[in-house]
Each structure stands twice: as structure tokens, then as C-alpha cells.
Amino acid sequence: xxxxxxxxxxxxxxxxxxxxxxxxxxxxxxxxxxxxxxxxxxxxxxxxxxxxxxxxxxxxxxxxxxxxxxxxxxxxxxxxxxxxxxxxxxxxxxxxxxxxxxxxxxxxxxxxxxxxxxxxxxxxxxxxxxxxxxxxxxxxxxxxxxxxxxxxxxxxxxxxxxxxxxxxxxxxxxxxxxxxxxxxxxxxxxxxxxxxxxxxxxxxxxxxxxxxxxxxxxxxxxxxxxxxxxxxxxxxxxxxxxxxxxxxxxxxxxxxxxxxxxxxxxxxxxxxxxxxxxxxxxxxxxxxxxxxxxxxxxxxxxxxxxxxxxxxxxxxxxxxxxxxxxxxxxxxxxxxxxxxxxxxxxxxxxxxxxx
Ligand SMILES: Cc1cc2nc3c(=O)[nH]c(=O)nc-3n(C[C@H](O)[C@H](O)[C@H](O)COP(=O)(O)O)c2cc1C
Numbered sequence: 047x048x049x050x051x052x053x054x055x056x057x058x059x060x061x062x063x064x065x066x067x068x069x070x071x072x073x074x075x076x077x078x079x080x081x082x083x084x085x086x087x088x089x090x091x092x093x094x095x096x097x098x099x100x101x102x103x104x105x106x107x108x109x110x111x112x113x114x115x116x117x118x119x120x121x122x123x124x125x126x127x128x129x130x131x132x133x134x135x136x137x138x139x140x141x142x143x144x145x146x147x148x149x150x151x152x153x154x155x156x157x158x159x160x161x162x163x164x165x166x167x168x169x170x171x172x173x174x175x176x177x178x179x180x181x182x183x184x185x186x187x188x189x190x191x192x193x194x195x196x197x198x199x200x201x202x203x204x205x206x207x208x209x210x211x212x213x214x215x216x217x218x219x220x221x222x223x224x225x226x227x228x229x230x231x232x233x234x235x236x237x238x239x240x241x242x243x244x245x246x247x248x249x250x251x252x253x254x255x256x257x258x259x260x261x262x263x264x265x266x267x268x269x270x271x272x273x274x275x276x277x278x279x280x281x282x283x284x285x286x287x288x289x290x291x292x293x294x295x296x297x298x299x300x301x302x303x304x305x306x307x308x309x310x311x312x313x314x315x316x317x318x319x320x321x322x323x324x325x326x327x328x329x330x331x332x333x334x335x336x337x338x339x340x341x342x343x344x345x346x347x348x349x350x351x352x353x354x355x356x357x358x359x360x361x362x363x364x365x366x367x368x369x370x371x372x373x374x375x376x377x378x379x380x381x382x383x384x385x386x387x388x389x390x391x392x393x394x395x396x397x398x399x400x401x
Contacts, residue, residue, distance in 0.1 A: 057152075059254060060151055062278075068278045069279075072096050072285055074100060076100060088122040091290050092292060095126075097129055097154055097280075099116075101145070103132030103134070118148060125151030128148070130142065130153060131155075131159060133169045133172075138190075142191055142195075153190075153194070155198070157170065157197060157200070158170060171203060174199065174203045177211045187219075196223035196225070200226075203231045206243060213251055214250075216251045222253055224255045226257065227259045244274045245273065257280070258282070261284060262388050263388050268295075288347065289315060306384055309380050311385065312375055316368075320337060323336050350391075351393075353374075354374040
């Protein structure tokens with residue numbers, strides 16, 4: 047029997063775009079990392095791995111068609127891990143088995159979602175309060191997955207008090223890849239990310255670990271890798287702000303000059319996003335609202351006072367909205383200015399949805 051087929055062996059992970067480099071993965075983001083956004087990112091600088099938005103699993107759930115399309119139709123050539131959120135063992139097994147009929151890189155379990163309506167049902171981040179439940183769920187999913195089984199988790203619910211016990215279960219159930227968002231559920235997206243505890247996971251579990259939380263630039267990604275010793279980084283909100291980030295991370299690792307976008311490149315990205323958000327029958331005002339959700343992040347790199355964000359949020363008509371984009375991104379000589387590599391301090395994104 048080869049080591050790869052023994053029951054205890056971990057499954058090898060897909061190669062990154064540049065073999066031998068540290069991996070950069072796009073974090074799963076509900077209502078963001080859908081098929082059009084995945085394709086758009088591939089144009090700007092493809093991540094090594096994709097993760098889908100979560101499939102909700104309960105007694106009468108079916109796999110959501112639009113998320114499945116992001117697995118089957120992305121055409122980027124990169125591996126896609128499909129994320130599940132739920133807690134009922136039989137239904138989680140059913141969903142995991144069904145998913146494996148599609149070309150996924152692995153089944154990923156969400157153990158981090160901090161939305162109260164989710165964690166109150168003991169799913170997502172709520173699972174972190176119940177070690178026995180996590181044991182049962184990881185065991186069942188491991189049995190149900192012939193291929194890779196990965197987990198994305200936070201440090202704990204209120205405190206990282208169950209962290210070590212859960213890391214022990216990650217080892218026990220031979221999870222193939224672990225992503226750690228270095229905050230507790232109660233922290234939501236605020237406060238410091240504890241990279242030392244991410245490092246602890248890397249030392250504690252046998253599988254590769256992706257470090258997640260506030261990787262705001264390629265340079266920051268490299269610092270986080272040094273601090274945690276992880277196999278790679280997972281990037282969420284900063285990939286919305288800066289879709290070139292995965293390309294830059296590869297350039298940095300290979301010692302090449304980094305592509306540094308100008309404000310006119312950002313203006314083009316805004317147009318591409320607008321196209322990507324088109325849906326048959328979708329009224330402009332709804333498309334504009336979704337657009338603003340993305341621009342919330344992009345605006346963090348446009349001007350240090352957040353004036354673009356303020357004006358962009360006020361625009362209620364499509365023409366006015368694009369007028370604001372022109373005014374801050376290409377008017378006069380602005381187009382030739384650099385887009386900030388890091389978000390400006392104090393310029394808040396105020397997203398309207400969380401994980
Ligand atoms: C709008 C939004 C939606 C998210 N949806 C999910 C999700 O479906 N599943 C998940 O595991 N995490 C989700 N997250 C959390 C991210 O995957 C990531 O852990 C978090 O944003 C921290 O990484 P970052 O600082 O690079 O953004 C979401 C985050 C945001 C901002």
C-alpha cells in the first residue's frame with residue numbers, strides 16, 4: 047500500500063500556480079466570491095486556491111445551484127474547495143457525498159461564521175463551544191470524504207479556551223488542510239489578529255495551515271508567513287480592495303518587481319465589477335447597491351480622508367455613481383497616481399454582511 051492510500055495519510059494538496067511557492071487562497075465570502083467574481087480575479091491575478099461561499103445544510107437543503115456553478119463553470123484552471131455550513135451529521139454527510147460528484151478540490155467545513163443568527167443554531171462559529179459535537183462532525187465528514195477534507199475555523203467562541211482540544215480533533219480526524227482566522231467569534235472582524243495562536247496551530251497539527259485575518263498586502267502576507275511559519279495565507283477583504291494582490295504575492299516571492307496599480311487601473315476594475323454584477327432582470331438600483339458593497343473596500347485605498355467613500359455612498363443614480371468614480375480616479379492627472387498598497391488608516395469599509 048502506498049503512503050497516500052493508507053488510512054492515516056493526509057492527501058497531498060494541489061500545487062500552487064508557481065510550484066514551490068507559499069500558497070495564497072481567496073477566502074470564502076458569502077455574496078462576494080461567486081462565479082463572476084472568481085472569473086474577474088483570474089483576470090487580475092488568480093489565487094492559488096479558491097473557496098466557495100458556504101452551502102447551507104439542513105434537513106431539506108439541496109446544494110444551491112449558483113454556488114455549484116462557481117465550482118463547475120469558473121474555467122480558471124485553479125482548484126476550488128466547496129464550503130459547507132451546518133451541524134446535523136446525516137445531512138452534512140449527504141451534502142458532502144453529493145458535492146464529491148462535482149470537480150471540487152475538497153470539502154471545507156465552516157467553523158467560524160460569527161453572525162448571531164448562525165452561531166445561535168450551533169453552526170459556523172457556534173460549533174466552537176461544543177467540542178463533543180465537533181468531534182462527531184469531523185469524524186462523520188472524514189468518513190464521508192474520499193478526497194480532501196478541510197476546515198476553516200476561528201480561535202474560539204469568546205475565548206480560545208477550546209482551541210487546543212479542537213486542534214487535537216483536527217489531527218485525530220486527519221483533516222487535510224486547516225485555515226485559521228486568528229480571531230474569536232465574538233471579535234467578529236474587529237481587534238487584533240493573534241498570529242501567535244495561528245503559529246501554535248501550525249505547530250500542533252500535522253496538516254498544512256493557511257493563516258487568515260488582515261493580510262492586507264503582498265508584503266503583509268510575507269510577514270505573516272514569517273511570523274506563523276504557515277504553508278500559505280488566505281485573503282478575503284483585501285482581495286476585493288486590491289484584486290492584484292495574489293499576483294503581487296507571487297511576484298514578491300519570486301523577487302520580481304511588483305505590479306503597482308494606478309488609479310486608472312482601479313477605474314477599469316470598477317467597470318469590470320459593474321459588468322460582473324449584471325444579472326438578467328436585475329434592476330439598476332439593486333446592482334448599484336451590490337456595487338457599493340465592493341466599493342466599500344476599494345475606497346479604503348483611494349484617499350486618506352475617505353471622501354470618495356462618502357460621496358460614492360451618497361450616489362443613488364448610476365450616472366452619478368460613475369461620475370464620483372471618475373472624479374476620484376481619473377479626473378485631471380489623477381489616473382496616473384498610485385493606488386495605495388495598504389488601506390488608509392481609519393477609513394472604514396462598513397460592509398453590510400459578514401461571515
Ligand atoms: C462579506 C464577507 C463574507 C464572508 N463569508 C464567509 C463565508 O461564507 N465563509 C467563511 O468561512 N468565511 C466568510 N467570511 C470570512 C472570511 O473568509 C475571512 O475569514 C475574514 O474576512 C478575515 O479575512 P480578511 O481579513 O482577509 O478579510 C466572510 C467575510 C466577509 C467580509
